[in-house]
Structures are given as structure tokens and as C-alpha cells.
Amino acid sequence: MRDLIKIINKKRNSSDKYELASLFHNNTELNTVNIKEHAKQIEEYYNEGDYKPLNYPYSEKIDLPKLSSGYKNIQRVVTNRRTKRDFSSSKKLSLKKISNILKLSYGNRGVEEKTLSTVPSAGAIYPLHIYLISLNTELKDGIYHYYFENNFLDSISEKNLNEKELEELIITRGIKGKIPLYMVITADLRNLCSKYGDRGYRFALLEAGHLGQNILLTAESLNIGAVPFGGFYDKNLAKFLSLNYEYNKAMYIIGIG
Numbered sequence: 001m002r003d004l005i006k007i008i009n010k011k012r013n014s015s016d017k018y019e020l021a022s023l024f025h026n027n028t029e030l031n032t033v034n035i036k037e038h039a040k041q042i043e044e045y046y047n048e049g050d051y052k053p054l055n056y057p058y059s060e061k062i063d064l065p066k067l068s069s070g071y072k073n074i075q076r077v078v079t080n081r082r083t084k085r086d087f088s089s090s091k092k093l094s095l096k097k098i099s100n101i102l103k104l105s106y107g108n109r110g111v112e113e114k115t116l117s118t119v120p121s122a123g124a125i126y127p128l129h130i131y132l133i134s135l136n137t138e139l140k141d142g143i144y145h146y147y148f149e150n151n152f153l154d155s156i157s158e159k160n161l162n163e164k165e166l167e168e169l170i171i172t173r174g175i176k177g178k179i180p181l182y183m184v185i186t187a188d189l190r191n192l193c194s195k196y197g198d199r200g201y202r203f204a205l206l207e208a209g210h211l212g213q214n215i216l217l218t219a220e221s222l223n224i225g226a227v228p229f230g231g232f233y234d235k236n237l238a239k240f241l242s243l244n245y246e247y248n249k250a251m252y253i254i255g256i257g
């Protein structure tokens with residue numbers, strides 16, 4: 001609390017535009033010590049049924065018309081999308097499939113002169129980045145960064161991750177088999193928060209949700225399985241991906257295969 005007051009008081013003169021954002025982010029990170037407390041809280045939620053519905057029992061109910069015809073494609077994609085948790089097949093994920101997902105879910109639309117992604121972005125700043133961790137794909141095992149403006153991958157480093165090392169990065173409890181590819185969505189807070197201050201952090205979260213959903217729906221439409229992860233060890237992951245943890249924060253992970 002004292003930290004917060006210090007930051008709020010200091011902010012009037014501060015040139016640091018994401019101090020509050022960092023305070024929030026860093027104080028909600030998971031690590032191998034606080035994970036036990038986190039798991040306990042989740043267990044308590046289930047045990048105590050701490051669920052508070054939001055409804056309007058006394059309001060008039062207006063029945064909505066049936067879905068119009070002509071929306072079969074979008075209906076198939078949004079209603080069939082399910083979180084996949086069984087990755088027992090040992091088949092490698094093809095580069096073509098990876099490329100299709102990236103291009104459709106985040107690529108440059110290429111229909112205007114300036115760069116605009118398929119994902120909306122506050123002020124068209126595009127603070128999000130996608131890092132790939134390839135474990136069983138046509139790419140060599142390792143880390144890649146997707147450069148969405150021109151649709152290519154930067155090969156950052158070749159690395160073979162064993163099961164134990166992976167468990168120290170991402171909480172994959174409940175997953176059967178090996179996920180061939182992880183897409184880690186990160187947000188670079190520098191430009192975003194220079195423009196919008198700490199409120200930019202909200203935009204980073206919203207945009208990560210947009211991109212995450214685009215990846216999930218694109219994967220579904222291409223008949224590729226996908227699972228979103230909100231649980232990961234922030235600092236371990238940042239170190240593994242060589243992110244500058246001060247401003248480049250991992251927000252969301254999608255496993256693909």
C-alpha cells in the first residue's frame with residue numbers, strides 16, 4: 001500500500017509511464033513459491049462454491065429471434081471451438097499450419113497502405129508480440145518471434161525443452177501428451193503507456209484477449225486444436241524467452257497442435 005501511495009504521489013512529475021501497471025503486473029505474478037497459495041485459493045473456490053450470479057429476477061424477459069440463416073461458417077467456428085487438452089498424437093505441426101494461424105490471427109491485413117493487423121489495437125500501436133516455443137513442429141525446436149508487419153519469423157534461439165523444464169515455465173496440469181507449439185503473447189508497454197499512461201495496461205490486457213481469441217478461432221476454423229493458458233511462471237518465462245521483464249510482459253499463452 002505504501003508503495004502504491006508513493007507511486008501515485010510521484011506520478012505527477014514522473015516520466016515513468018507504466019509504474020502502476022508494473023506494480024499490478026509484478027504483484028500478480030506466479031512463481032514456484034506462491035503457486036501453492038494460488039492453488040489453495042482455487043481449491044477453496046470450488047469447495048465453498050463461492051459463486052455470485054448476476055441476474056435480474058424481476059425484469060421482463062424478451063425472447064430473441066432464432067439465428068438468421070446465412071451465418072453457417074461463423075456459427076460453426078464459434079460453436080465448435082473447445083479447449084483441447086489431449087495432445088497424444090506425435091505428429092509434427094506443419095509450418096504451413098503455423099503460418100496460416102499467425103497470418104490470419106495477427107498478420108498485416110495488407111489492404112490499406114499503412115500496417116494494420118487483423119487484431120484491433122488502441123491507437124494502432126500494436127504493443128503485442130507473439131513468441132513461439134516449438135517443441136514438435138517442422139521448425140527446429142526453439143524460440144521464434146513473429147514479425148507481423150511483414151509476416152516472417154525471427155529465429156531467436158535453438159533450445160530443446162524437456163518435460164521438467166517446461167513445467168517450470170507453464171502450468172500444464174490436466175494436459176495429456178505433448179503440446180507441439182506454444183504461442184506466447186507478450187505486451188511491450190513502452191509506446192502504449194507513453195501514450196495512454198498506466199491505463200495502457202488495460203488496453204494490453206484487452207488486446208491480448210482479442211489476439212488470443214483470434215488464434216483460438218483461427219485454429220478451430222483450420223481444424224487445429226488449441227488450449228489457452230493463464231497460468232505460467234512470469235519471471236521464469238521472461239528469462240527463457242530473453243524478454244526485458246521491465247516492459248515486455250507475457251500476458252497469455254495458447255498451446256497449439
Ligand SMILES: Cc1cc2nc3c(=O)[nH]c(=O)nc-3n(C[C@H](O)[C@H](O)[C@H](O)COP(=O)(O)O)c2cc1C
Pocket residue numbers: 081082083084085171173174227228229230231
Ligand atoms: C484467461 C484464460 C485462462 C485459462 N487458463 C487455462 C489453463 O491454465 N489451463 C487450462 O487447461 N485451461 C485454461 N483455460 C481454458 C478454460 O478452462 C476453458 O476455456 C473453459 O473451461 C471453458 O471451456 P471451453 O474453452 O472448451 O469452452 C483458460 C481460459 C482462459 C480464458
